[in-house]
Each structure stands twice: as C-alpha cells, then as structure tokens.
Amino acid sequence: MLEVRNISKSFGGFRAINRANLDVKKGEVVAVIGPNGAGKTTLFNVITGILKPNEGQVVFKGEDITGLAPHKMCKKGIARSFQIVNIFSRLTVFQNVQIAVFAEQGRDLTLFSPSRKLAVDDTYAILDSVGLTEKAKSVCGSLSHGDLKVLEIAIVLGGRPELVILDEPTAGMSPEETGRCISLIQRLSTERGLTILFCEHDMELVFSIAQRIMVMVQGSTIIESDCASVRRNKEVQDAYLGED
Amino acid sequence: METANYKYVIFALVIAAIFAVAPFSLPRFYVYLIALIVTTGLLSTSLNFVLGFGGIYQFHHAVFYGVGAYGAAVMIMKLNYNPWIGFIVGPLAAAFLSLVIGLICIRLSKLYFGMLQISLGSLVWAIVYRWYTFTGGDDGIHGISVPPILESPIGSYYFTLIVVALSLFIMYRILKAPFGSILQGIRDNVVRSQAIGVNVRRHQLIAIVIAGFFAGVAGVLFVVVDNSVFPDMMFWTLSLEITIMALVGGWYTFLGPMLGAAIIVLLRTFVSTMTEYWALALGLVLLLVILFLPEGVLGKVFEIWRERGLGRTGEAERTKGTDYA
Numbered sequence: 001m002l003e004v005r006n007i008s009k010s011f012g013g014f015r016a017i018n019r020a021n022l023d024v025k026k027g028e029v030v031a032v033i034g035p036n037g038a039g040k041t042t043l044f045n046v047i048t049g050i051l052k053p054n055e056g057q058v059v060f061k062g063e064d065i066t067g068l069a070p071h072k073m074c075k076k077g078i079a080r081s082f083q084i085v086n087i088f089s090r091l092t093v094f095q096n097v098q099i100a101v102f103a104e105q106g107r108d109l110t111l112f113s114p115s116r117k118l119a120v121d122d123t124y125a126i127l128d129s130v131g132l133t134e135k136a137k138s139v140c141g142s143l144s145h146g147d148l149k150v151l152e153i154a155i156v157l158g159g160r161p162e163l164v165i166l167d168e169p170t171a172g173m174s175p176e177e178t179g180r181c182i183s184l185i186q187r188l189s190t191e192r193g194l195t196i197l198f199c200e201h202d203m204e205l206v207f208s209i210a211q212r213i214m215v216m217v218q219g220s221t222i223i224e225s226d227c228a229s230v231r232r233n234k235e236v237q238d239a240y241l242g243e244d
Numbered sequence: 245m246e247t248a249n250y251k252y253v254i255f256a257l258v259i260a261a262i263f264a265v266a267p268f269s270l271p272r273f274y275v276y277l278i279a280l281i282v283t284t285g286l287l288s289t290s291l292n293f294v295l296g297f298g299g300i301y302q303f304h305h306a307v308f309y310g311v312g313a314y315g316a317a318v319m320i321m322k323l324n325y326n327p328w329i330g331f332i333v334g335p336l337a338a339a340f341l342s343l344v345i346g347l348i349c350i351r352l353s354k355l356y357f358g359m360l361q362i363s364l365g366s367l368v369w370a371i372v373y374r375w376y377t378f379t380g381g382d383d384g385i386h387g388i389s390v391p392p393i394l395e396s397p398i399g400s401y402y403f404t405l406i407v408v409a410l411s412l413f414i415m416y417r418i419l420k421a422p423f424g425s426i427l428q429g430i431r432d433n434v435v436r437s438q439a440i441g442v443n444v445r446r447h448q449l450i451a452i453v454i455a456g457f458f459a460g461v462a463g464v465l466f467v468v469v470d471n472s473v474f475p476d477m478m479f480w481t482l483s484l485e486i487t488i489m490a491l492v493g494g495w496y497t498f499l500g501p502m503l504g505a506a507i508i509v510l511l512r513t514f515v516s517t518m519t520e521y522w523a524l525a526l527g528l529v530l531l532l533v534i535l536f537l538p539e540g541v542l543g544k545v546f547e548i549w550r551e552r553g554l555g556r557t558g559e560a561e562r563t564k565g566t567d568y569a
Contacts, residue, residue, distance in 0.1 A: 048439065074441030082439075088432040090496070091425075099429045100440040102422040108442055109450070110422040118422060159440050 001026045001195055002047070002078075002163055007056035008219075009039075009046055016042040018219035019056070024163070024197050029189050031206045032199040034216035040199040041083055043216070044167050047197075048080045049073040060163070074103070079161035081152040083168040087140050094136040096151055098123045100158025123158070130154045130184060146177030153184065164188065166198035170205060178205065185209055207231075263405055267398045276469065279401050281509045282408045283465040288489040288501035290458035293415055295487070296495035297424065298451045299431030301358035303483060304365030305459055307345075310478025312338040312460025314372060317385045317473045322378060327391045334467075335460030341368070342456025346449050353434070362480060373475045384474030388467055400468045407465060411458050416498055418454065427451050488526070492533050494540025503542050 004022040008015065017039040024030045032040050045051040047058055049070040058066045060076055068076070088096050101119040102108060110118070127133045130150050135143060143151065149169060156164055169185065170178045186209055188194045200206050206213060207227050214224040215236050222235050230236055267275045291305040316334035319325045325333075349360045372379045379385070394400045418424050430437045430444055437444050467473060476482065485508065486501075493504025511529065516522040537544045 050435070050438075069443075070435075070438035071441045071443050074439060080439055082436070086433060086436050086439075088429045088436065090432050091428060095425065095429075099422070099425050099437075102426060103437075103441040107422040108426050108447060112417050112421050114417075114420050115422050115425045116420070155436070155440060 001028075001061060002197065003057075003059040004043070004047065005057045005059065007043065007046055007053045007058065009042055009051060009053050016219055017046065017053070019221075020216060020219065021221045022197075022214050022224060024195060026162075026195055027189075027193055029185075029196045029209055029211050030198075031210035031213045032197070032216060033201075033203075033206055033213060034199075037218075038216040039219040040216055041167055042219075044080060044165055044197075044199065047073075048078060048165060074159055074161075077162035078165065079156040079159040079163075080165035081149075081156050081167060081169060083171055085145070085148045085152060087148060087151055087155065089140050092137055092139050093132055093143070093151060093154075094123060094127065096140060097126050097154045097158045100155045101126075104159045126154050126157045129187075130157070131180075146173050146180070149173060149177075149181065150184065153181075153188075157188075161194070163195045163197065166196065168200055169198060170200065170202055178202065182209060267401050272397055275397055275401050277509070277513060279404045279465075279469045281506050282502070283404060283462050283469060284486065284489070284509055285502035285505035286408045286411055286465065287459055287462040288486040288493075288505050289412060289415065289498070290455045290462065291483075291486050292490040292495055292498075292501045293419070293455045293458070294448075294451050295490060296497075296500070297419055297431060298427045298448060300448055300452065301354055302361060302452065302455065303358035303487070304362045304480055305455070306480070306482035306486060307365035307368050307478045308338040308342050308456040308459035309463040309466070309482070310372065310473070310475070311341050311368065312463025313467050313473045313477055314379060314385075314463070315460065316464045316467050317388050318378065320388055321385050327389060331464045331468075334464040335457050338460025338463065339453050339457035342459075343449070343453050346452040346456075350445050350449055350452075362483075365478070365483070366480060369475060369478045369480070372478060379475075380473075382475055384472060386472040388471045388473070390468055390471060394468050404465045404469055407461065411461050412498075412502075415454070415458060419498065423447075423450075488530055490540075492529065492540055494537075494543035494546075496539060497542040497546060500540050500542040504540070507541070 002022070002024040004020060006019045006021060007017055008019055009017040020039065020043055022032070032043065034040055042051065046053045049068050049072065052067040056066070057064055060078065065073065065076060088099065098115065098119055101122050105119060107118065124133065127136055130153060132147065132150060132154060135147060140148065140151065153166065153169065166185070170181045173181060182205055185196065185198070189196055210227060212224065212226055213230045215222045215230060223230060223233050263278070266278055287306070287309050291302060294300040294302050312334040315337035316330035319330035319333045320327050345361060345364045348364060349357050352360055373382055375381065390400070394403050419427070426437065426442055426447060430442065430447060434444055463477065466477065489504035489508050490501040491504070492507055493502065494500030507529070508526065511525055512522055515525045533540065539547065
C-alpha cells in the first residue's frame with residue numbers, strides 16, 4: 001500500500017534521513033523504531049507532505065505522491081497524528097473530531113447550514129469507538145494528557161483514512177493510559193481493518209502490536225522485518241536495544 | 245438549550261425595540277451617533293471575522309472600508325451612476341481588492357502577513373490621497389447624492405440598521421456553518437487543519453474576501469450616514485482603532501466588536517469634548533482591558549455565565565452537536 005523508496009532529507013548540512021526504505025502492505029501494523037534523532041518523525045513528515053524530500057519517492061496505492069501538499073495527502077487516504085499534542089485548543093472535543101469529518105465529507109465550503117446539525121452521528125460514532133463520548137462537550141484545554149492523545153487518534157479517524165500514521169501515540173502516557181491506547185490501536189486494526197504505521201519508544205508496545213518493524217538509525221534503514229528477526233539482529237541490538 | 249434560546253430572542257427583541265424607537269425619542273445627534281456606532285461596529289465585526297475567528301492578522305482592514313465607501317462615492321459623483329448601483333459596486337470593489345491583497349499576503353503567516361498587509365493597504369491609501377481628479381485627494385468627496393428615501397436622517401438611520409443587522413446575521417450564519425467551524429480550526433492549528441485535509445490558504449482567502457466585502461458594506465453605510473468620504477477612512481490609524489474595538493469587546497465573541505465599537509465611539513465623542521488628549525483615555529481603557537479582561541468585556545460576561553451554569557455549552561444533548569463560538 002505504501003512504499004517509501006530511498007528517501008533522503010537534509011536540513012542545511014545535516015542529513016536527517018539518508019536513503020530510508022519502508023514498505024507497508026494493506027492491513028498491516030508496522031512500527032518504525034530507532035533512537036532519538038534517528039529521523040522517525042522527519043520520515044513521517046515527508047510521507048504526509050509536511051516536508052519535501054531531497055530525493056526518493058513516496059508511492060501510495062501505486063501512485064507517486066512525493067511532495068504533495070498535506071491536505072492533498074489526507075484526501076488520498078493518509079491521516080496522521082502528532083507526537084506533541086496537536087489539536088484545536090479552543091474547540092470542544094466534539095468539534096475537534098467534527099471538523100475532521102467535515103473536511104472528509106467535503107463540507108469545508110458549506111457556508112450556511114448550521115454545523116450543530118451536521119455530521120453529528122458520524123462524530124459520535126468515532127467518539128464512542130475511542131471512548132471520549134462523555135467528554136464530548138469539554139473544551140480541550142480541560143482534558144488530561146492521555147485523553148488528548150486519544151483525541152489525536154479520534155481526529156485522525158474523522159478523516160476516514162486507509163492508512164493511519166501515528167507518531168508516538170503513547171508518548172507521555174501513564175501505564176494505564178498506555179494500556180488503553182494499545183488496545184485501541186489493536187481494535188482499529190482488527191475491527192476497522194486499518195493499515196497502521198507508527199513510531200514508538202515503548203518497546204513493549206512495539207513488540208505487542210506490530211507485525212513488522214523497521215529500524216532506523218541516523219536516518220538510514222538498518223532492517224525491515226518481522227519482530228523476531230528484529231530482536232535477533234545484531235546491529236539492532238547494538239544500536240538500540242542495548243546489552244540485554 | 246431551548247430556554248436559553250428563548251432568552252436570546254427576548255433580549256434581541258428588546259434591543260431591536262430600543263433601536264426602532266430611538267429616532268423618535270432622541271435628539272438628532274444621538275441618532276447619527278447610533279448609526280455611526282453600528283456602522284463602525286459592522287466594520288470591526290468584519291475584521292474580527294478573520295482576526296478572532298480566523299487567526300488572520302489583517303492589520304489594515306480599514307482599507308476595505310475606505311474602498312467600499314470610495315467605490316460608491318466615485319461611481320455616484322464622478323461616473324454619474326445611480327446611487328444604488330454605487331452601493332453595490334462599493335462592497336464588490338472592496339471584496340475584489342481584498343482578494344488581490346489577500347493573494348499577495350497569504351503566503352506569509354501571522355505577523356509577516358500583517359506587516360505586508362499594512363504596507364499594501366497604505367499604498368492604496370497613498371493612491372487615494374494623491375489622485376485629486378478621481379478621488380478628491382485629501383479633501384475627499386462631499387455632498388454625495390443618495391437615493392431620495394435615504395436623504396432624511398430617519399431614512400438613513402433605518403436603512404443602516406437593517407443592512408447592519410442583515411450583514412451580522414449572514415456573518416454569524418457563516419461562522420456557525422462548517423466553513424466557520426473549520427475557520428476556527430485553522431485559527432487554533434494550521435498544521436493540523438492541513439492534516440485533516442483542509443486547503444488552508446484557500447479557506448483563509450475566502451474568509452478574507454467575505455470580511456473585505458462586509459467592510460465595504462460598512463463603507464457604503466458611512467456614505468449613507470455622512471454623505472461624504474475622505475482618505476482618513478483608510479488610514480492605518482482607523483485599522484488600529486477597529487482592532488482595539490474587537491479586543492476591548494472580546495475577539496472570541498461574535499458581538500464583542502460591536503460592543504467595543506460602542507464603547508470606543510462613545511468614549512471618543514464625549515472625552516474629546518473635555519480634553520484633546522482623548523487618545524490617552526483610549527490607551528488607559530486598552531491597558532485595563534489587557535490587564536483585567538484579556539478576552540474582552542463580552543468574553544468576560546460569557547465566562548461568568550458559564551461559571552454560573554447559564555452557559556451556552558452546558559446541556560449535553562446527543563441529538564445535537566455543540567455550538568461554535
């Protein structure tokens with residue numbers, strides 16, 4: 001479904017990504033791991049159009065989408081969440097998800113029909129599935145960090161994507177929140193059949209939900225394989241997993 | 245929700261009744277003052293459409309007010325068109341200019357947008373100020389003929405009220421519609437708006453054109469009320485003043501700018517009869533608002549309402565979404 005071919009991205013003289021490769025098949029859950037500064041977020045920014053790569057290609061469903069503007073990427077069916085909570089802070093939880101649904105339904109230029117009567121069921125369906133219905137009317141500023149990260153995912157679902165890209169979905173979460181988030185991601189994969197690409201620091205999370213793992217070190221792909229092979233790989237152990 | 249709506253309707257009817265009887269119970273000067281306040285309030289509301297709800301730093305918004313007024317004045321006095329045609333051309337000219345300036349500025353964000361916008365707006369002002377044969381230069385154009393029905397103060401007063409009410413209603417509906425919801429989303433977070441599939445620049449540009457159009461409508465209303473135009477109408481200080489109105493009234497509220505306009509216009513009218521340093525009073529008001537009411541007067545009122553549970557977002561009803569703004 002998604003192919004990343006030899007992508008490179010430099011900032012000034014610094015090569016953040018150096019010929020990275022990645023292959024995600026339909027329905028898969030794929031993780032990108034790597035130490036801090038390995039270029040994971042940069043890679044996601046390139047895939048979703050926030051950054052343009054210096055070289056290489058991003059191919060989605062057989063189509064070269066390299067360097068398309070972010071809103072066009074979304075229309076193609078790729079939706080992402082952000083590592084640092086990135087939501088609409090003055091809107092309510094409901095509205096945060098609702099405007100994503102509006103955008104997906106092509107209602108962004110609807111000038112006169114009242115928002116409060118539109119896309120209400122679709123929005124509640126998403127809030128129900130992530131467990132935020134009770135907080136629907138709260139303004140986001142009053143939410144806990146864990147809820148905000150879940151809201152991140154709910155906004156992503158509003159775009160009805162085929163490929164979901166999650167940038168450290170559990171960053172900063174408490175252990176219970178992490179557990180809730182893991183089961184949520186698993187449900188998205190099994191119930192909705194979504195293809196999921198995510199990056200994460202939490203090894204437990206990675207090995208528990210990813211079917212395949214791509215390891216990045218200093219901007220390059222070291223290995224892209226199933227969990228067991230990644231665990232056994234010598235280079236990965238040296239670079240990332242440590243001594244044990 | 246239903247009872248709250250009921251309260252709003254009563255409130256709106258009372259306000260409408262006060263406005264309706266004003267010309268029969270107030271001296272002529274006050275009738276003129278009310279017309280001036282609602283006209284300026286419409287201008288400030290149109291600015292706040294992009295500023296408070298769109299997060300677009302349109303620092304020189306008054307230029308569209310001026311172009312709306314001059315568009316009408318020039319059509320009527322220099323090109324001898326029927327006044328009604330002038331009244332339509334004015335806002336369209338303002339909308340067109342806001343599209344042109346918007347297209348140039350939209351590539352920049354926040355303060356850079358605002359700074360380029362000030363310079364381009366000042367350029368328009370300079371042209372109007374210098375082009376004596378067409379715009380009357382620094383004298384402006386006076387004694388503009390208006391349709392007979394608007395010649396009496398009462399006629400122009402009611403016309404102004406009706407047009408302002410209609411304009412406010414249209415802008416309000418737009419802000420409450422998905423277009424407005426997404427506009428507020430863009431204000432809160434541009435990157436995320438792109439990520440959910442919104443063409444942010446196109447969206448902002450449309451908002452700028454709508455705001456420019458209604459600034460032009462306010463300009464035409466000034467012609468109706470005052471029968472004159474002058475270059476100060478598009479000088480940057482007026483842009484600053486209407487920005488202050490929006491801030492004082494409450495820039496996250498829809499009616500805040502109107503309230504701010506009332507406060508500032510009244511302040512200017514009455515303080516300037518006492519002292520020539522009326523700007524000092526303005527500065528003082530602004531200082532107090534920034535220190536104690538960062539969300540403006542109306543923002544504070546709504547905050548108190550919410551705390552008392554009278555708020556508009558209180559009741560949870562599954563059949564409906566929540567209200568924006």
